[in-house]
Amino acid sequence: MQFELTKLKQAMMGQVDRNNVVANNLSNITTTGFKKDEYFFHTLEDELDISKSMSQATDYAQGDLRTTGNPLDVAISGNGFFTVERGDGEAYTRNGSFRIDDDGVLRTREGLPVLGEGGWVNLFTDFGTPSQITITEKGEVFADGELMDRLVITDFENAGALRKVGASLFEAGDGALAYEVEEPNVKQGYLEDSNVNPAQEMIELIEVQRQFESMQRMVRTLDDVYKSAVNKVGIYR
Numbered sequence: 001m002q003f004e005l006t007k008l009k010q011a012m013m014g015q016v017d018r019n020n021v022v023a024n025n026l027s028n029i030t031t032t033g034f035k036k037d038e039y040f041f042h043t044l045e046d047e048l049d050i051s052k053s054m055s056q057a058t059d060y061a062q063g064d065l066r067t068t069g070n071p072l073d074v075a076i077s078g079n080g081f082f083t084v085e086r087g088d089g090e091a092y093t094r095n096g097s098f099r100i101d102d103d104g105v106l107r108t109r110e111g112l113p114v115l116g117e118g119g120w121v122n123l124f125t126d127f128g129t130p131s132q133i134t135i136t137e138k139g140e141v142f143a144d145g146e147l148m149d150r151l152v153i154t155d156f157e158n159a160g161a162l163r164k165v166g167a168s169l170f171e172a173g174d175g176a177l178a179y180e181v182e183e184p185n186v187k188q189g190y191l192e193d194s195n196v197n198p199a200q201e202m203i204e205l206i207e208v209q210r211q212f213e214s215m216q217r218m219v220r221t222l223d224d225v226y227k228s229a230v231n232k233v234g235i236y237r
Contacts, residue, residue: 014039014054015212021056022205025196033095033168034194035060036201060159063094063195065187071133072098072106075190080153080181081170084112085120092154094192095168104129106141110166116141116149123148135188153184 018039028034040055065075074096076082081092097109104124106114113120123130123143130143139151156162161176172178 012212012215015208015215017054017056019205019208019212022201022208026198026201026205028167029194029196029198031095031167031194032097032191033063033093034196035094035168036194036196037164057160058162058164059195061195063193065190066193067190069189071135071188072100073189073191074098074135074151075187075192076153077185077187080155080184083115083152083154084108084169085115086112086165086171089171090115090154091165092162092170092172093168097191100129110169112169115152117152118149121149121151135186137184137186139184139186151184151186153181153186154178155181 021037021039025036028036035058037056037058040057062078065077074082076094076096081094082096084091084093091112093108095108098106098114099109100123101107101111104122106121106123108114115121121141123133123141125143125146125148127144132142132144134142134145135151136142139153141148141151155178156172157177157179158175161173162170163173165171
């Protein structure tokens with residue numbers, strides 16, 4: 001009986017983790033380029049090893065593309081990630097809400113430099129700040145008609161090996177196997193919305209709460225039965 005209680009309590013902890021995943025998805029409904037997480041339960045080989053029973057994975061399905069008209073807003077239609085530089089290496093994002101810093105460098109809203117084939121993408125021409133910026137579907141970046149660089153669009157053979165390091169930022173883990181997308185489909189003046197479906201997540205949240213409450217009742221019942229059995233054994237002794 002104690003074994004059944006242990007399994008139930010472990011399952012309840014799994015529902016708490018699942019609730020946290022759903023809550024995080026809901027909190028990022030409006031986060032540009034956000035990819036929702038999903039929580040899975042698996043059949044255990046060793047029922048006492050809870051680490052084998054649950055796993056979390058990211059859904060990389062594309063969100064809706066929303067027009068903004070801003071020339072520094074870009075989205076990728078199809079597979080791939082914009083490549084940016086962090087202090088400890090490269091990172092990847094679907095959030096193409098960019099800006100130009102005082103030195104002409106194209107950066108994310110968080111300040112990370114965007115990478116092109118020539119390194120950091122710099123949009124200053126010989127005459128300074130350009131009056132017109134054009135980004136083609138292939139990721140070519142033009143400033144006042146002058147080709148400045150081409151955005152590096154990176155994809156992975158095993159996207160499941162990516163790790164989230166921010167709401168819409170990823171880094172490559174072991175086995176990610178990155179490669180450059182040769183024919184990307186970049187859309188200037190668009191941003192990619194989060195791929196979270198609010199209705200589905202609310203249904204998921206309600207299901208989690210119901211299952212947790214049901215398990216709570218089962219734990220209380222088993223706990224009462226266990227205490228009663230112990231007391232009866234004590235009486236007969």
